[in-house]
Amino acid sequence: MSTTEQSTDRLGDTGYRLTAPRRAVLEAIAGANRPFTIEELSDRLPNIGRATVFRTIKLLQELDIVCRVPLEDGGVRYERSRSGRHHHHLICSECGSVTEFSDPTLDEAIERSATAASFELDGHSAELYGRCPTCQRLP
Amino acid sequence: MSTTEQSTDRLGDTGYRLTAPRRAVLEAIAGANRPFTIEELSDRLPNIGRATVFRTIKLLQELDIVCRVPLEDGGVRYERSRSGRHHHHLICSECGSVTEFSDPTLDEAIERSATAASFELDGHSAELYGRCPTCQRLP
DNA sequence: ATGAGTGCAAAGACTTTGCACTATA
DNA sequence: TATAGTGCAAAGTCTTTGCACTCAT
Numbered sequence: 001m002s003t004t005e006q007s008t009d010r011l012g013d014t015g016y017r018l019t020a021p022r023r024a025v026l027e028a029i030a031g032a033n034r035p036f037t038i039e040e041l042s043d044r045l046p047n048i049g050r051a052t053v054f055r056t057i058k059l060l061q062e063l064d065i066v067c068r069v070p071l072e073d074g075g076v077r078y079e080r081s082r083s084g085r086h087h088h089h090l091i092c093s094e095c096g097s098v099t100e101f102s103d104p105t106l107d108e109a110i111e112r113s114a115t116a117a118s119f120e121l122d123g124h125s126a127e128l129y130g131r132c133p134t135c136q137r138l139p
Numbered sequence: 140m141s142t143t144e145q146s147t148d149r150l151g152d153t154g155y156r157l158t159a160p161r162r163a164v165l166e167a168i169a170g171a172n173r174p175f176t177i178e179e180l181s182d183r184l185p186n187i188g189r190a191t192v193f194r195t196i197k198l199l200q201e202l203d204i205v206c207r208v209p210l211e212d213g214g215v216r217y218e219r220s221r222s223g224r225h226h227h228h229l230i231c232s233e234c235g236s237v238t239e240f241s242d243p244t245l246d247e248a249i250e251r252s253a254t255a256a257s258f259e260l261d262g263h264s265a266e267l268y269g270r271c272p273t274c275q276r277l278p
Numbered sequence: 279a280t281g282a283g284t285g286c287a288a289a290g291a292c293t294t295t296g297c298a299c300t301a302t303a
Numbered sequence: 304t305a306t307a308g309t310g311c312a313a314a315g316t317c318t319t320t321g322c323a324c325t326c327a328t
Binding site for chain 2: 068070072074076088090092093099101103105106108109110112113114116117118119120121122123124125126127128129130131132133136
């Protein structure tokens, strides 16, 4: 089953309607080879109202189909989240590429920090900024 | 030496001018007992133009006198950074309090993750969301 | 058929910019 | 006194909302 099919199923299962605009957004997201901005997504879908793109991305975030990628400069991008699995991001400040990674050790360290502060942890985010392997090879 | 004095020195040392508005912003920041929004800061400084508040906060971020605190919902707050030392945040989703903490173990885990991905690390951010000890005691 | 979802345009929230004026160094 | 910094208002961005219409269920 394709990721788009999984996502349409998820929409249906949760009681949301499977509309043409939502399908189009899901397909565009599945076809994106890197995290995107709302503007980029909207430009790729000229027949769909921008408000609908905003509304759909908001919905997909709630369903964990899409996740926010906060950039170092305060900007935001979005990306399809891999089956809702928790992960972190490696963000290249040179080419803008964003790589997901999971690291149980890191998650454990975060949990230990919370416990040490008597903090009841609900969630967390961790973004690593720097240069990706490809950009390191360039001058 | 007070934190405000340290900051004014830092401004002067880097060639920026010590103006009355900048001093006022620094004092307001030093007096804040929790991370603030631009609006809150601006409201506390009615005689200072909002644009100047924005410009000053931007400058103070560059000088590591102030740092951004990204919220779970995408909002942003700012806080005086403790002598530029690297730290993370515990953000209470109930009362909005933000607590700084440092944890070398967490930093090490982050570095290991970067190394494992052949990523050249420049910086990182980690925010933990949940309930602070005080809010846990409430119903 | 019925109410969730849509598109459009308008409104909102937040941030930056242009420019003449002020005040620091 | 030379020029960084300021205040104001205007202009940008980006995002949400109101409302009548459409279409999935």
